[in-house]
Amino acid sequence: MGVHRGRGFAAINYPIGMNLGGDPSQALVHSNPDGKFTVALSSIDLGQGMKSVTRQIAAETLGVPVADVYVDTADSDTGPHCMGSFASRGTHRVGNAVIQAAQEARAVMLEAAAEELEVNAADLVTDGQGNIHVNGAPSRSITTMAACQAAQFKQGRTVSGRGIFLIPLSEVDAETGEMTPVSCFAHAALLVEIDVDDETGEVTVRDMQSAYELGRALNPKLVEQQLVGGAWMGMSHALWETTEPYYPDRNHGPVDFNHYLMPGPGDISPHHISVLERPAPDGPYGGKGPGEMCANPVLPAVANAVYDAVGVRIDELPITPEKILRGIRANGGVKPRQRLARGAR
Amino acid sequence: MARTPIVFMLNGSERASFADPGQNLLEFLRRGVGDLSPKYGCGQGTCGACTVTIDGETQLSCLTLAESVAGKHVQTAAGLAAGATLHPLQEAFMENFAAQCGYCTPGMLISAKALLDRNPTPTREDVVEAISGNICRCTGYEPIIEAILAAAKGRARA
Numbered sequence: 001m002g003v004h005r006g007r008g009f010a011a012i013n014y015p016i017g018m019n020l021g022g023d024p025s026q027a028l029v030h031s032n033p034d035g036k037f038t039v040a041l042s043s044i045d046l047g048q049g050m051k052s053v054t055r056q057i058a059a060e061t062l063g064v065p066v067a068d069v070y071v072d073t074a075d076s077d078t079g080p081h082c083m084g085s086f087a088s089r090g091t092h093r094v095g096n097a098v099i100q101a102a103q104e105a106r107a108v109m110l111e112a113a114a115e116e117l118e119v120n121a122a123d124l125v126t127d128g129q130g131n132i133h134v135n136g137a138p139s140r141s142i143t144t145m146a147a148c149q150a151a152q153f154k155q156g157r158t159v160s161g162r163g164i165f166l167i168p169l170s171e172v173d174a175e176t177g178e179m180t181p182v183s184c185f186a187h188a189a190l191l192v193e194i195d196v197d198d199e200t201g202e203v204t205v206r207d208m209q210s211a212y213e214l215g216r217a218l219n220p221k222l223v224e225q226q227l228v229g230g231a232w233m234g235m236s237h238a239l240w241e242t243t244e245p246y247y248p249d250r251n252h253g254p255v256d257f258n259h260y261l262m263p264g265p266g267d268i269s270p271h272h273i274s275v276l277e278r279p280a281p282d283g284p285y286g287g288k289g290p291g292e293m294c295a296n297p298v299l300p301a302v303a304n305a306v307y308d309a310v311g312v313r314i315d316e317l318p319i320t321p322e323k324i325l326r327g328i329r330a331n332g333g334v335k336p337r338q339r340l341a342r343g344a345r
Numbered sequence: 346m347a348r349t350p351i352v353f354m355l356n357g358s359e360r361a362s363f364a365d366p367g368q369n370l371l372e373f374l375r376r377g378v379g380d381l382s383p384k385y386g387c388g389q390g391t392c393g394a395c396t397v398t399i400d401g402e403t404q405l406s407c408l409t410l411a412e413s414v415a416g417k418h419v420q421t422a423a424g425l426a427a428g429a430t431l432h433p434l435q436e437a438f439m440e441n442f443a444a445q446c447g448y449c450t451p452g453m454l455i456s457a458k459a460l461l462d463r464n465p466t467p468t469r470e471d472v473v474e475a476i477s478g479n480i481c482r483c484t485g486y487e488p489i490i491e492a493i494l495a496a497a498k499g500r501a502r503a
């Protein structure tokens with residue numbers, strides 16, 4: 001009887017986006033009479049930071065301050081079409097659509113500025129601070145607001161742009177079974193250390209160490225936030241979340257989210273994260289986005305750690321105390337892998 | 346049915362409104378008084394999104410009869426900032442990226458404020474205990490714990 005320490009490792013290769021009938025997202029960008037920009041999207045921000053990241057991407061492409069961009073995701077009925085915020089596709093798909101839309105809007109803004117300055121639009125650059133000037137002659141300048149207002153009130157142009165990013169459906173080759181469902185992969189590796197109590201079957205997560213490769217981290221703090229919260233969800237999925245009762249009568253099972261166990265603030269473990277930035281060739285400014293990958297490696301790593309700690313191989317989630325105790329009984333006792341390995345030497 | 350007039354203090358100022366018979370404090374605050382900062386998560390006392398303080402004690406407003414706050418002091422997250430100046434806890438939540446969707450945040454802030462009011466130098470365990478009745482589905486709790494500890498440190502310095 002006692003507590004057994006175990007370590008488990010998992011590495012994953014994670015596809016960004018999906019392949020069901022093609023994977024498109026659209027974006028529309030336009031300037032407002034005050035010279036600021038609105039990005040209209042139907043992609044929902046549910047806390048993952050979609051609005052912040054698309055705002056950064058739009059500002060970078062337009063060449064205006066982040067403060068001058070507003071992202072409107074209010075209405076998926078009237079907004080441009082988007083497949084949705086899932087499959088870790090947001091940053092990659094929507095970000096690319098925003099770049100295309102912002103490039104088109106920027107071109108009109110520069111034409112409007114060129115007309116006001118009486119120069120060629122090709123000679124104009126933006127400083128990212130709200131000014132447009134002639135390349136090499138910063139004194140010949142106009143503010144982005146003045147250019148947008150001239151477009152709207154003098155020249156009769158819409159400073160606007162349309163964008164779409166589409167990964168087309170990849171059909172399966174009937175002969176070979178080959179297909180190309182994904183253009184972009186992210187990667188992760190995670191090491192977890194746990195304690196298993198062989199009397200209660202309870203698992204305590206002690207420590208997590210992880211490395212995530214997710215393209216360029218477009219907003220490093222938001223990436224970290226997603227990785228921390230996502231690993232917690234992975235831990236929850238691995239060890240807590242079930243609607244099944246532990247004991248036979250279904251009526252004893254949870255009936256709503258109030259009874260759906262998830263780890264609380266006292267159950268979390270230290271998590272040491274490294275982020276590797278390898279910009280994706282087809283990602284917006286190289287970004288892939290962490291997405292669901294934050295949670296995924298935790299599950300197999302925990303299952304491996306349980307095997308390492310007590311020799312019980314569990315292949316059905318979540319890994320509840322009951323399953324561990326039944327496994328120990330079926331094995332005729334606790335068989336820690338580390339002790340086995342030592343015995344073998 | 347007769348509605349009951351209730352006079353109470355909300356975030357330091359006197360307020361009066363009518364409560365429906367049997368109305369809970371959460372609905373009364375949101376619909377009657379117009380303070381939308383306490384959130385409706387579960388309506389049955391398990392999520393903490395509706396946390397307020399009544400005379401300095403944390404309470405779940407969804408389980409509190411509105412009539413019971415007559416003459417008492419109620420505090421909600423809406424009362425934390427002074428004009429444009431955020432409360433140190435709000436600053437710390439912002440600095441530590443302690444909100445993602447933000448739905449749990451008003452309840453977390455109130456639980457944290459009640460903790461720091463009675464214990465200005467909490468340990469990590471004290472913080473965990475103080476927010477253990479508040480469920481967060483996004484952050485994994487770590488940034489929230491960090492934020493509350495950071496706010497406590499800032500306060501100790503001042």
Ligand code: FES
Pocket residue numbers: 384385386387388389390391392393394395396405406407408
């Ligand atoms: S709404 Fe009151 S505890 Fe959930």
Ligand code: FES
Pocket residue numbers: 047443444445446447448449450480481482483484
């Ligand atoms: S930030 Fe979403 S529930 Fe806590």
